[in-house]
Amino acid sequence: MSEPEWIHEEYEPKPATKKQKLILNISLGLALPFCIWAGWFELSRAQTGNWRAWVYTFEWPFFGGVCIYLWNRLRKGDIPKIPKPNLPYTITDENEPDK
Numbered sequence: 001m002s003e004p005e006w007i008h009e010e011y012e013p014k015p016a017t018k019k020q021k022l023i024l025n026i027s028l029g030l031a032l033p034f035c036i037w038a039g040w041f042e043l044s045r046a047q048t049g050n051w052r053a054w055v056y057t058f059e060w061p062f063f064g065g066v067c068i069y070l071w072n073r074l075r076k077g078d079i080p081k082i083p084k085p086n087l088p089y090t091i092t093d094e095n096e097p098d099k
Contacts, residue, residue, distance in 0.1 A: 015077035028071045035064030 016024065039060035046053035073079070 013077045013079045016075050021075055024071055024075055028067055031067045032064050035060045035067065039064070 039057055042053045042056035042060060046057050
C-alpha cells in the first residue's frame with residue numbers, strides 16, 4: 001500500500017476545484033440557515049422558561065460560525081498538514097513487527 005501525498009513535507013495543498021467549491025457552497029447554503037433557524041427556535045424556547053435552551057441559543061450560531069470558518073479554509077485549500085507518525089516499528093503483511 002502506498003503512502004498518501006499529504007504526509008510528505010513537500011506536499012502543498014491545492015485550491016478547491018469548481019466542483020468542490022459548488023459542493024462547499026451548497027453545504028454552507030444548507031447548514032448556515034439551519035443554524036440560524038435553530039438558534040432562533042431555541043431563543044423562543046428559552047424565553048418561555050426552558051433554562052437549558054439558553055445554552056442552545058448560543059450554541060447554534062456558534063456552529064454557524066464554525067461552518068463559515070471551515071468553508072473559507074476549504075475553499076482556499078488551506079488544509080492543515082498532518083505530521084507523519086514516528087513509529088518505532090512498522091507492521092509487515094504478516095502482521096509481525098520488523099526486527
